[in-house]
Amino acid sequence: MGFDSSLSMCLTIYLHLHVELEGLLVEFKLLHAHMWFAEELSLHFVYRFKVAQAVPMNDMISFEDLSKKINVDQLTVIRLLRNAMTFHMFHEPKKGFVAHTQDSRLLVEDETLYDFVGCALEDLRPGANNQLEAIEKWPGSQEPNHTGYNIAFNTELPLYRYLSQYPERIRRVSALMAQVMKSGFRDAKRIAELYPWESLGQGTIIDMGGGSGHNSVALARAHSKLKFIVQDLPSVTAQGEANLPAELQGQVSFMAHDFFKDNPVKDATAFFMMNTLHTWSDKYVVQIFKQLVPSLKPGARILVCDRVVPEQGTVSDVEYKEIRSVDIYMMHSVNGRERSAEDIFGLFKETDARFKHFKSYNNSSSLYTICEAVWEP
Template identity: 35%
Template sequence: MGSNSPPLTHLAQEIAKHVSTITSYLQSHNLPQPSFAPDAPPHPIPETDEKLSSARIALIEATKALHALAVGPSETTRLFAFPGLCHLGAMQVLCHFKVPQTVPLDSPISLTELSTKTKLNEHVLGRLLRMVATNYYFVETNPGYFSHTAWSKTLAPDEKMRQCIWFRHAELLPAMGKLVAAVERYPESDDPKKTAFALAFGGETFFDYKEKNPDDMIRFGQFVDAFASGYVVDSPENIARGYPWGDIGSRSGDGGLVVDIGGGIGYVSVAVGKEHGQLRFLVQDFEDLRKQSEVLVVENRLVGRVKFMAHDFFSSQPEEARGASAYFLRNILHNWSDSYCRKILKTVVDAMGEGSRIIICDIVLPEANSGMPKTQEERARALDMTMLSMFNAKERSLEEWQALFNSVDEKLRITQVIGRPKMRMDCLIEVRLI
């Protein structure tokens, strides 16, 4: 590990160094220190300062390695994913019975009262809470009395955060359980109907299943928004600040049109539109999302600048969307194998005019020995496994992205990649016809 010290000693030294950097910064800026207390901030270490953010990631890396060495290979293997599965199951029950919302935000509650209010068996409730408390969600302040921690408090007011639990338990876990069967039965397939998800859910593709269960589609959209909000590039606000949107349409002086393909209800378009008044937006997605989109647009006073259009991105772009200044795809292409991505991108290329660009917000997988921290790479690889099990799709390296674009049109080239050096998990990829 680049040191003559024993690994444990070296890691301890690294941890002390990074803790000092973080605590000194927080003290000098009069910011609260990280804490399990319910009034602790949900994001105690700001991501906006590059040095501080790097220290945070390095600290996580070092503590992860220290934990692995302290536990050892045998115990790690024997307990592989075991507590995590139990945490997931317990938390799903707690969220289903609205326990996070029922526990008072600033005081303890007895199991008896909580059981009465949630209609969850008191004995089972206690077992569930004591399980998740080992992972810092809730705390038993006195025997039979529970309070929030900063961790469990994130679930109390925010429906989107609770959907993170729902999706992994209700949809990802059953799909992962069929992954062996899927790769055995369909070893070469890129068909979204021949996936682990399809085996777990009656042979339907993920999106066919969602179309038949619109409430689930809404929940999935909430999960995606919550999940994306934790990433430096991927949140709508950071997308608005992270790309030079001001350059779009500047030549004509009358503003440019951005087509937000598969844009949900339009969170990104609204965020960018609030920052860049010269732009107009056409949000394309399922018809079921129209009403939510229109409400969002009205609430943000962007009527006339952000418009919703029901559209299937495998179909040719309608006349209104042709020749747009930019075509934006956020977390779309990673849901599809290369053959399907080519179909999507072909409709975009066919609609592009002179000066049009494609802006893709998606993961860029690291190359071998890239220097990306393992904790960051682990998340990227986990998403890659999710894409495999749910869609027969994948995350892509920069080389794979360019190969995909070349297979659509040899003139389609990556002109810019916005993301942290050595940490390109979530990136903005600009593509033009050159």
């Protein structure tokens, strides 16, 4: 088992992506549900007490010595680690001793993976535990600060504004995003093959909420005739500008912009949004689209790139379960949602009848879909 299996294991624990064999009885699934919490608790213990860092990388350590090293009583260490061993986190090479597996070693060798686990269990999981209280307190709300996360951390601030106050949490969220972007399914290079970018000629693409520009950089390298302007928060665009490869100077540029305000670029060929709209409820997506209208020229294209919700049965059960689980995460953290292509096109229609010619683009090499609307005043 390598990196992919370890990352998959962590996602499984947080998102509950348990792959049941086809034909298992419903009763068994329900009885098995209590084990999810045992897995989470064991992994959380490994993270909180830095157990992986306390186990020798190329040797074994007794439960007795390990308990002294991390200052936790021996019986608790034995019980939690033997449960962790059931999902390949450490192993017991001889009775009473602990050693690393390939998966547990990664928590030492890859700091971002370690922080990823911490983010999932300490920063994100509490929101899920309190989401039902949020539903009762704010029924039907689409506000980003009416979530289980707000109840869990007793704050009126939306998730990312709250996290920004704590450097350790910001580091963990950054690590989570770094791990997500390592997945081949989320490789920016594949987005360059997902849409007929050459049909845009020598146009200018506005990468809205484009972060440090990783998508625009990949697209610029694949399509040299296009120009890209990456828009995001000032601190983010400054970082992207500082790290822009020299050969792309002039083809990719950066602009600080709040997409809830009129866009200052009036002659763009297309406006591209990847992994942006799913962090917002429908109410706010319509606002984002409305702020674009004054900047659109006839024929301008809006390209929404997201993991769209497929019809059940059109993809594997594992993939369908994952995207449904992510949808719940968006609910309890920011009041956003995952959408089908029809949902996205419906929001365009709700915004303005002049959005037309809806079309979606996808292929087997990517889990993403690009939903296109054309502005025809």
